[in-house]
Amino acid sequence: MSAARTQSFLWLAQRASAAVLAVCVVVHLATMIIAVRGGLTAAEILARTRGSVAWAAFYGVFVLAVAIHVPIGIRTVVAEMRGGHSRGVDGIALAFGVVLVVLGTRAIIAVTGA
Amino acid sequence: MTRETDPHRTATLSVRVWRGGGEGAYAVYDVPRRPSQTVLDVVTHIQRRIDPTLAYRYACRVGMCGSCAMTVNGRARWTCRTHVEAVAADDALTIGPLAHLPVIRDLVTDMREFFDKWARAKGQFAPTATRREEFARIVPESEARRAADAAIECIGCGICYASCDVVAWNRAYLGPAALNRAWTLHNDPRDGARTERLAAIAGDAGCHACHTHQSCTERCPKKLAPTASIAGLKREVARAVLAGELV
Numbered sequence: 612m613s614a615a616r617t618q619s620f621l622w623l624a625q626r627a628s629a630a631v632l633a634v635c636v637v638v639h640l641a642t643m644i645i646a647v648r649g650g651l652t653a654a655e656i657l658a659r660t661r662g663s664v665a666w667a668a669f670y671g672v673f674v675l676a677v678a679i680h681v682p683i684g685i686r687t688v689v690a691e692m693r694g695g696h697s698r699g700v701d702g703i704a705l706a707f708g709v710v711l712v713v714l715g716t717r718a719i720i721a722v723t724g725a
Numbered sequence: 726m727t728r729e730t731d732p733h734r735t736a737t738l739s740v741r742v743w744r745g746g747g748e749g750a751y752a753v754y755d756v757p758r759r760p761s762q763t764v765l766d767v768v769t770h771i772q773r774r775i776d777p778t779l780a781y782r783y784a785c786r787v788g789m790c791g792s793c794a795m796t797v798n799g800r801a802r803w804t805c806r807t808h809v810e811a812v813a814a815d816d817a818l819t820i821g822p823l824a825h826l827p828v829i830r831d832l833v834t835d836m837r838e839f840f841d842k843w844a845r846a847k848g849q850f851a852p853t854a855t856r857r858e859e860f861a862r863i864v865p866e867s868e869a870r871r872a873a874d875a876a877i878e879c880i881g882c883g884i885c886y887a888s889c890d891v892v893a894w895n896r897a898y899l900g901p902a903a904l905n906r907a908w909t910l911h912n913d914p915r916d917g918a919r920t921e922r923l924a925a926i927a928g929d930a931g932c933h934a935c936h937t938h939q940s941c942t943e944r945c946p947k948k949l950a951p952t953a954s955i956a957g958l959k960r961e962v963a964r965a966v967l968a969g970e971l972v
Contacts, residue, residue, distance in 0.1 A: 613924065613971070613972060614928060614929075615924050615925075615927040615928040615931070615971065616924075616927070616966060616971050616972060617928075618927065618928035618929050618933055619927045619928060619933065619962050619963065619966045619971065620966060621933075622933045622959070622962075622963075623963055623966065623967075687934075690895065690929070691891075691894035691895055692894075694894070694895070694896060695895060695896055695897055696895075696897070696929045
């Protein structure tokens with residue numbers, strides 16, 4: 612696969628993940644506001660989310676979209692700070708993506724794990 | 726009577742002009758202010774009446790050739806069509822070479838990198854017919870012809886290139902003018918190198934590097950919209966990638 616083709620796919624992946632994130636962020640914020648305004652405690656929220664396949668699936672998609680979207684943006688930001696693209700820049704972006712997956716997965720397990 | 730409407734006023738402009746190459750400094754010149762004076766008139770006055778060693782470029786003086794672009798009070802402008810009264814606040818002007826290009830001397834930049842990137846973006850027409858074939862019939866109202874028309878009047882002045890932040894941050898970036906040129910050719914049904922051109926302008930150094938700041942569109946003296954051309958290229962590259970045309 613040519614570099615131009617790979618980079619075009621990265622651009623497409625960032626746009627597609629942004630579309631998913633737009634929905635996820637709205638659902639996430641609305642849920643938080645409803646839960647807090649409804650006066651639910653942390654324990655009551657966890658009682659509803661723990662063991663829930665639906666919430667685990669929702670936040671799984673959310674974390675996946677973040678882990679795709681953010682490193683592609685970081686790759687551009689770092690490249691522009693360093694004056695150009697390089698393998699090192701790709702490595703930094705990839706490492707950032709791995710960190711996001713690990714932290715996101717930990718959070719999902721904490722909130723929805725049985 | 727205000728200064729702008731007084732035809733007899735003999736005000737003097739204080740003009741700071743870049744002297745030297747990449748390393749240099751601004752020198753200050755006093756230039757008499759005249760009615761309908763352009764920034765190019767000011768530079769010409771300095772060279773002909775004050776210091777003949779001042780280097781600058783111009784040719785047509787009527788906004789056609791694209792050779793007189795300079796940085797005027799911090800913004801890239803075509804100096805032959807920029808009136809002093811529109812830009813000289815407090816009778817002061819600061820004139821420098823275009824940004825993002827190596828300075829040869831004074832107000833003259835080395836434009837090679839700018840035009841080399843047009844070549845890298847495959848900015849040449851690739852013919853598919855010879856003189857023995859019939860004339861191609863291009864419907865003026867067709868979508869492609871209208872897209873090309875909207876972008877085709879570029880005079881290659883380099884103002885968009887000097888105004889683009891991405892050019893400063895990413896030295897490989899082809900820049901708005903080269904991508905705009907590629908877009909006009911992509912919309913020419915007679916052209917035979919459209920897939921190769923899309924491959925040349927896709928990716929980190931091409932259309933995908935554009936952040937849509939629209940500085941090029943805001944400052945283009947011909948009122949073109951390179952940002953729209955680049956957006957069109959992004960759409961076309963996406964289509965070509967998904968269709969498997971780009972390998």
